[in-house]
Amino acid sequence: MNAIALPVALPLLAAFLIPSLNRSVPPLARMIGPATLLACLYIVLDLALSAEVPVSVAMGGFLPPLGINFYGDQVALMFAALVAAACLLLWPWGVGQDGQEQDIRIHSLYLLLAASASGLALSGDLFNIYVFYELVSVASFGLVAARNTGACFIASFRYLTLSALGTVLALSGIALVYSQTGTLNLAQLSLLAPDTLNNPMGLAAFALILIGVGVKAELFPVNAWVPEVYATTTVRVTALLAGLVSKIAVLVIVRALVLVFPGEEARALMMVLGMLGVFAGEFSAWRATDFNRMLAYSSIGQLGMVLVAFSIPGDAGLLAGLALALHHLIVKPGLFLLADQWAGALSRLQGRAWGGTSQMFAALLFVLFALSLVGVPPLPGFWAKLQLVLALVAQQSALSHLALAVILLATVVEANYLFRFSVSLFGSQQGSSQGGGSLLKLADSALLGLVLIAAAIFITPLADGLQTMATEMADVALYTNTVLEPNDMAAGEVGAGQ
Amino acid sequence: MMDQLSTLFSAGIDLKAVLLLAAVGLIAIGAAGMVLSRDLFRIVLALAIAEAGANLMLVIAGYRFDAVAPILTGSTTDQLMVDPVPQAMVLTAIVIGVGIQAFALSVVVRIKQTYGTLDMRELRLLMTAEIDTEAAVPAQAGQDAPLGDRPIPAPGMNPMTSTRGGEGKP
16 A cells, blocks of 8 residues: 555655766666656556555554545546656657757656656645645756756746746645644545635635646646747657646646535636636637647647636536546647657648658648547547536536637637648648658657547547546545545554554 | 734734734735846845745744744643644745745856846847747737738748748758
């Protein structure tokens, strides 16, 4: 059971070993990162398949609510596995974007990010979440600045200031929660919340935490960093931030919303901010003139859609949110990885599909991802959006109907700019062909495309699995019982700890 | 000192409310400074002020004026103790805050070395210009200026002639 701490502990250990190992045995230092992530992936999958989930593990034998616990339900374990898998897939293998040997310190930052992101997914304590969130932030600042160009230092600084301001707000939100309840354990908070946080103070605390954590989740008023950072840093880091880190932040917000702030106003606030994000993101993407920034703005719109979905009460909303989040986690890194060869003005990419086999393959991959992102039937994007639309229709409120209108309008806009670009890819070739490039470079993007097609084929079992996850996540009583009423196994561990 | 303060505020003013107000004020001052300052170093200082506000808020969350410091001295008298949890958390938050500020300052040093200026507005324009050049899109004159050929130039027109930054990176 205690193995649940290893996805956090192992990468941290490896991250700090790498610099010293690199002095003595450089090849081993280069191997240790991927090996650690593989081990984490194995540990998490082993836990998810063998143990009876959900499981709560008290750190050091101090039982919650006094001690700090890790809570692993299906959703948390799935995201912990996704952290390891995504970091492996987007690992800086060997060469960087500019063809130079990668700095080994980037490996450390990747591992720090993996450790803290798994911690965010698993943690059951609000302050612990704050600490892991700060670790994620620092690792991502470092990764953004690692490309060593002037523009990416400026982008990194602007990202840092916005993120640090968000952290200050989130920390004061946590202070408000503590002053009202006297605890930060999520399970105990969920018991106390109906009495103590169902008031304007609770709403203020949620708003502060939402805005604070929302910086990473590309939430509407605090997403100015998104286009700057995604346009300046390396594509792999961009894919990691847009695909993985944003989803982990959303997961934190949803945990807080479901367990601690189940009020109507909190959901309405999140839905309004989500809608504004959809609106701002999709229209900015329509207006964008280069590949990276088009994808960055579109990512803001997609994340807004995910937040709208999660703000719908009940497990219908959670199901739609999970489906959209997972879909975006696969599609957006796939699209950003194409930017390795396609960075630059959209107009320059006209007719790029005819520039050789690999270019044609890349163009076909783009079309596949674009179709799924818009939501064309056989692909999983359609199913995810359908869940969102169904959940919104089932809600009998003016706000959710407005959200429905915004989502449908955004889909039209999204279809317009993605298809416009797809058509221009296959248009008549302009200027000199910059084709070429090896098929091998597209391997990771193609892998994500394969996952997408597999998801389309196995949509029925996938839907059942997500439904179970959503039901489990919405069950507050299950969460509190698992954490606060230790079963025999947890009691045995206390004995072992002493 | 604390006794004097308490007597000072005993005339109907709640000391805790004053401290809470001060914490919110510090956060507001810090946030305003971060948004309004042009100098990168001032932005980092404003961040430090905002963090101090948040930390003060966290300390107040568990503080009691009628209690002693949470240290077990072995005395058997039943005395109220201040909640130690927020104080432990504040220590963590301060350390994290210092780390973030150190990182911010190191980035500021790199920016100064690269561009020779610390003016945020100037740097933002430089960064946007650099991104535009790398992406080979025409530099945008401003938020209000018309964008020109939108979205993609009509077929038959050479897109390269309209770019300012030349070929850019392949």
